[in-house]
Amino acid sequence: MAFRAPTQRAVAALARKSTATTAVKRTLSSQATASSLSQPTKDAIAREASLPNPDPAADSASAAMVKEHSQYMLATYARPSPVFVRGEGSFLWDLENRKYLDLTSGIAVNGLGHCDPGVARILADQSTTLMHASNLYYNPWTGALSQLLVEKTRETGAMHDAATVFVCNSGSEANEAALKFARKVGKLRGGEDGAKHEIVSFQGSFHGRTMGSLSATPNPKYQKPFAPMLPGFKYGTYNDVAAINDLVTDATCGVIIEPIQGEGGVNVATDEFLIALARRCREVGAVLIYDEIQCGLSRTGSFWAHDHLPAEAHPDVITTAKALGNGFPIGAAIVNESVSEAMKVGDHGTTFGGNPLACRLAHYTVSRLADKTLQKEVLAKEQLFRQKFEELRGKYPELITEVRGRGLILGMQLTQDPNPIVQAARERGLLVITCGTNTLRFVPPLTITGEEIAQGLAVLEEAIEATR
Ligand SMILES: Cc1ncc(COP(=O)(O)O)c(C=O)c1O
Numbered sequence: 340m341a342f343r344a345p346t347q348r349a350v351a352a353l354a355r356k357s358t359a360t361t362a363v364k365r366t367l368s369s370q371a372t373a374s375s376l377s378q379p380t381k382d383a384i385a386r387e388a389s390l391p392n393p394d395p396a397a398d399s400a401s402a403a404m405v406k407e408h409s410q411y412m413l414a415t416y417a418r419p420s421p422v423f424v425r426g427e428g429s430f431l432w433d434l435e436n437r438k439y440l441d442l443t444s445g446i447a448v449n450g451l452g453h454c455d456p457g458v459a460r461i462l463a464d465q466s467t468t469l470m471h472a473s474n475l476y477y478n479p480w481t482g483a484l485s486q487l488l489v490e491k492t493r494e495t496g497a498m499h500d501a502a503t504v505f506v507c508n509s510g511s512e513a514n515e516a517a518l519k520f521a522r523k524v525g526k527l528r529g530g531e532d533g534a535k536h537e538i539v540s541f542q543g544s545f546h547g548r549t550m551g552s553l554s555a556t557p558n559p560k561y562q563k564p565f566a567p568m569l570p571g572f573k574y575g576t577y578n579d580v581a582a583i584n585d586l587v588t589d590a591t592c593g594v595i596i597e598p599i600q601g602e603g604g605v606n607v608a609t610d611e612f613l614i615a616l617a618r619r620c621r622e623v624g625a626v627l628i629y630d631e632i633q634c635g636l637s638r639t640g641s642f643w644a645h646d647h648l649p650a651e652a653h654p655d656v657i658t659t660a661k662a663l664g665n666g667f668p669i670g671a672a673i674v675n676e677s678v679s680e681a682m683k684v685g686d687h688g689t690t691f692g693g694n695p696l697a698c699r700l701a702h703y704t705v706s707r708l709a710d711k712t713l714q715k716e717v718l719a720k721e722q723l724f725r726q727k728f729e730e731l732r733g734k735y736p737e738l739i740t741e742v743r744g745r746g747l748i749l750g751m752q753l754t755q756d757p758n759p760i761v762q763a764a765r766e767r768g769l770l771v772i773t774c775g776t777n778t779l780r781f782v783p784p785l786t787i788t789g790e791e792i793a794q795g796l797a798v799l800e801e802a803i804e805a806t807r
Pocket residue numbers: 446509510511512514545546547548597601602630631632633634660661
């Protein structure tokens with residue numbers, strides 16, 4: 340494991356080599372003497388010995404499985420070679436039984452850690468009780484989850500007039516719903532001719548991959564292959580207060596914004612900007628949507644990331660997903676009274692959204708994540724990250740320029756491509772991800788311990804050092 344002293348690691352690497360079926364081992368056995376080893380083989384041996392978790396080799400069981408499966412999997416993501424088979428708390432294990440400390444939590448999803456026993460118990464129980472009966476009928480859990488989300492949202496002061504909830508299956512779907520709600524409100528406020536139909540979003544944002552949420556995601560990498568985007572989408576500059584009045588006009592029916600941009604590089608909206616934006620939305624009668632899919636549900640140390648804002652900055656819709664099901668797919672749009680009143684039976688729907696299995700799980704997850712002690716601990720854990728980040732910034736000033744974020748959504752801005760560090764960390768048993776432009780992103784389980792943070796950041800330092 341990555342967290343042993345170097346000598347222990349070398350011993351562990353040797354021990355692993357005695358059982359592992361690596362290319363190096365086979366090559367070794369086919370060589371008559373050590374002196375006959377080729378330079379690439381010697382290099383491979385040195386590398387293997389120096390790395391606690393080298394990526395699975397080309398002839399490993401992992402590589403064989405990936406080769407077999409990938410031909411049937413539509414291309415979506417570029418993935419490294421480990422195949423993850425098991426998770427517990429802050430850790431993952433791969434097919435080669437290598438252990439990794441996970442500072443990604445499935446991209447800010449496993450807030451309660453991997454395979455939380457409570458989540459697993461609820462899943463097992465509800466799966467033998469009722470999983471799905473469709474939205475044509477009532478069940479006990481869609482309403483219970485909706486009530487909990489509304490109550491927690493009001494209680495935390497994030498949306499004083501939170502009223503009802505639409506439950507769906509993902510973040511994109513929650514945003515898609517919110518955009519449709521804004522269009523409907525626009526029709527009611529601006530007339531049936533659709534004059535009030537424009538949606539405003541911001542550079543650097545990520546709102547999803549469906550055509551509506553993608554149209555609100557002004558990133559050429561994601562939009563270009565699927566152009567043209569839907570009509571009526573406009574893009575502004577994040578945190579540009581002066582530009583708001585020209586950007587949001589009488590033609591605007593909705594504005595969607597992440598209070599903290601996740602994919603865009605962990606960029607934090609200023610309070611001044613969010614207040615001015617909300618004020619302008621009220622002036623022109625536009626629906627304000629806060630996309631809290633990545634930054635919400637206590638990741639910043641408060642239930643919603645914008646909890647501290649005054650009532651005048653409250654949104655009309657909050658979208659959530661990711662941590663809501665702790666790994667089980669579910670999303671939701673929490674809407675205020677005026678948006679709720681605009682939506683009528685038959686306007687919108689989904690087959691799976693709100694099924695009792697997902698909703699009971701989310702009800703349990705939200706109850707746990709809303710805990711004030713957990714939130715306080717998130718802020719304490721942020722300080723552990725920040726202290727070490729400052730130390731690293733002092734040590735590598737040419738590499739690390741800034742640390743952004745709040746709670747346990749943190750971004751370390753680098754001056755160069757972070758991918759070599761990501762790989763070096765992974766091969767030492769630590770998972771981190773990137774975002775934005777040259778940003779390392781840290782979104783660990785909220786339940787991570789102080790000791791695990793210290794261990795992980797020591798490995799990060801080793802990984803940075805190894806890539807210098
Ligand atoms: C802020 C934000 N909104 C929306 C989405 C889309 O969510 P999903 O991938 O569940 O569709 C994401 C996903 O990364 C996100 O971070």
